[in-house]
Amino acid sequence: MRQLVVVSRLEDWPLDLPGVETLTARDYLTDPSWSKLRSARVYNLCRSYRYQANGYYVSLLASARGHKPLPSIGTVQDLRSPDVIRLGSGELSRLIEHSLKPIQSEHFVLSLYFGRNLARRHDALARALFNLFPAPLLRAEFQRLAEGWVLRRLAPMAFAEVPEAHRDFLIEAAQRYFSGQRPRSAARRAGRFDLAMLVNPRESDPPSDEAALKRFEQAGEALGFNVERIGPDEIGRLAEFDALFIRETTAVNHHTFRFARRAAAEGLVVVDDPESILKCTNKVYLAELLQRHEIAAPKTMLVHKDNADRIERELGLPVVLKQPDSAFSLGVVKVHEAEELKVRVAELLKHSDLIVAQEYLPTPFDWRVGVMDGRALYVCRYHMARGHWQIIHREGEGKREGAADSLSVGEAPEAVVQTAVRAAGLIGQGLYGVDLKEVDGRVLVIEINDNPSIDAGVEDAVLKRALYREILGVIYKRVTQRKLGSD
Known part of the structure; x- marks a missing residue:
């Protein structure tokens, strides 16, 4: 397996280690040869993992390409979440106290080089932090409070920030890691038989209406779950539950993702799981994934500042532009003219280093196939809003939606269902x-x-209440398997 160190600039990693190739993030993201590479470990040492910056996309697209990134995109998000870092500090409180007991100052900084620290006394703490937040170079900042030491901040560290006196140790730690001598991950624990359903009464376009939420509650009770709705400000209660079912629109820079990550860290069964949220909410990832696995999709370009002038030539006009985290027709625009195309692309690239351009394919409706656990559960046709090219037509503060109708899975075209499941x-x-x-x-x-949206009278029109039992039945089965596995 090829080993790639990906950096913002080549001078950011001046080490020449056997069997390790160094390249820039721009090359990794835009050179087609790296996209076609089937097997690689990607050590992401970019200067920033900021959301939708190049460092963020290195880890995201490495996963889409079947490569093994360090850090993973999940770890990148964890490092940006004070809630997750606080959770990590709580889990490691005894080890932190033991390791930092001799420290006389009120603050302490611990450097992590591929899960190791220069001082043998702190090596166990470095390994434990690496198990929770696997990343090549990290700086952990601790503060002494009245009740003891706490982890205040955990952040990536650039090679240039490594003290000269630490360079030889870093080289040794990197060589050991690249050769396969890696810290092992910690096991997760399981919880109890209670289901938390995350909803937000203030959400204007929730994925389930009140009638559907009540049917989920009734189905859960019939299966043996104790179902309780929780809100956006109740993340601290997750440890009380055995499973989390998110019925609020998800996004990465959002509390729904923090709930998913926290629940997964607590050992809960989670739907939507954090990996699914990360992958599905980013159109750049989806475009790369579908292309790699040769699943038919509209002709698509991943657009950056250096290839934006090729959109019209390769996709024609009109063309559809999508910001990576667009949803519910927001952040998606159809462009008719070349001059407007330049303006729209420039606007979108202000917020993300990569965006998606897709050929425009008008159809009277879109198919929607609901899939869980590898099985198709329902099939709907969402018709375009009257006089509009999308299902939802937003007009100022209001919106118009096209009609929707449902079919049984057996009535739907076989190719539609099979493609959706795949x-x-x-x-x-x-x-x-x-x-x-x-x-x-x-x-x-x-x-x-x-x-996905599941509203009473729409997605459940064929299976009715059985649809809710099917979905929660999968969650119940997973909880049971985890419970039995812990006994």
């Missing part, structure tokens, strides 16, 4: 809504959505 399988075994179009006899995947 596409969802690339994300995981969670609950997904796969959007597809039929164009000239071809079935094309438009998006794979986590947290």
Whole structure:
């Protein structure tokens, strides 16, 4: 397996280690040869993992390409979450106190080089932090409070920030890690038989209406769950539950993702799981994933500042532009003219180093196939809003939606269902809504959505209450398996 160190600039990693190749983030993201590489470990040492910066996309697209990134995109998000870092500090409180007991000052900084520290006394703490937040170079900052030491901050560290006196140790730690001598991950623990359903009464477009939420509650009770709704300010209660079912629109820079990560860290069964949220909410990832696995989709370009002038030539006009985390028709625009194209692309690239451009394929409706645990559960047709090219037409503060109708899985075209199941399988075994179009006899995947809409009278029109039992039945089965596995 090839080992790649990816940096913002080549001078950021001046070490020449046997069997390790160094390249820039720009090359890794834009050179097609790296996209086609089937097997690689990617050590992401970019200067910033900021959301939608190049360092963020290195870890995200490494996962889409089947490579093994360090840090993973999940760890990148964890490092940005004070809640997750506080959780880590609590889990390691005894080890932190033991390791830092001789320290006389009120503050202490611990450097982590591939899970190791220069001082043998702190090596166990360095390994434990690496197990929770696997990343090549980290700086942990601790503060002494009245009740003891706490972890205040954990952040990536650039090679240039490594003290000269630590360079030889860093080289040794890197060589050991690259040769396969890596810290082992800690095991997760299991919880109890209670289900938390995350909802937000203030959300304007929730994924389930009140009638559907009540049917989920009734189905859960019938299966043996004690179902309780929790809100956005109750993340501290997650340890009370055995499973978390998110029925609020998810996003990465959002409390829903923090809930998913925290629940997973606590050992809960989680739907939507954090990996599914990360993958489904980013159109750049989905475009790369579908292309790699040769699943038919509209002709697509990953656009950056150096290739934006090729959009019209390769995709024609009109063309659809999507910001990476667009949802519910927000952040998606259709562009008709070349001059407008330049303006729109420039606007979107202000917020993300990569965006998606896709050929425009008009159809009267989109298919939506609901998939969970590798099985198709329902099929809907979402018709375009009257006089508009999308399902939802937003007008100022209001909106108009097209009609929707449902079919049984057996009534839907076999190619639509099979393609949806295959596409969802690339994300995981969670609950997904796969959007597809039929164009000239071809079935094309438009998006794979986590947290799909399930409203009473629409998605449940065929299976009715059985749909809710099917979904919660999968969660109950997973909880049972985890419970039995812990006994």
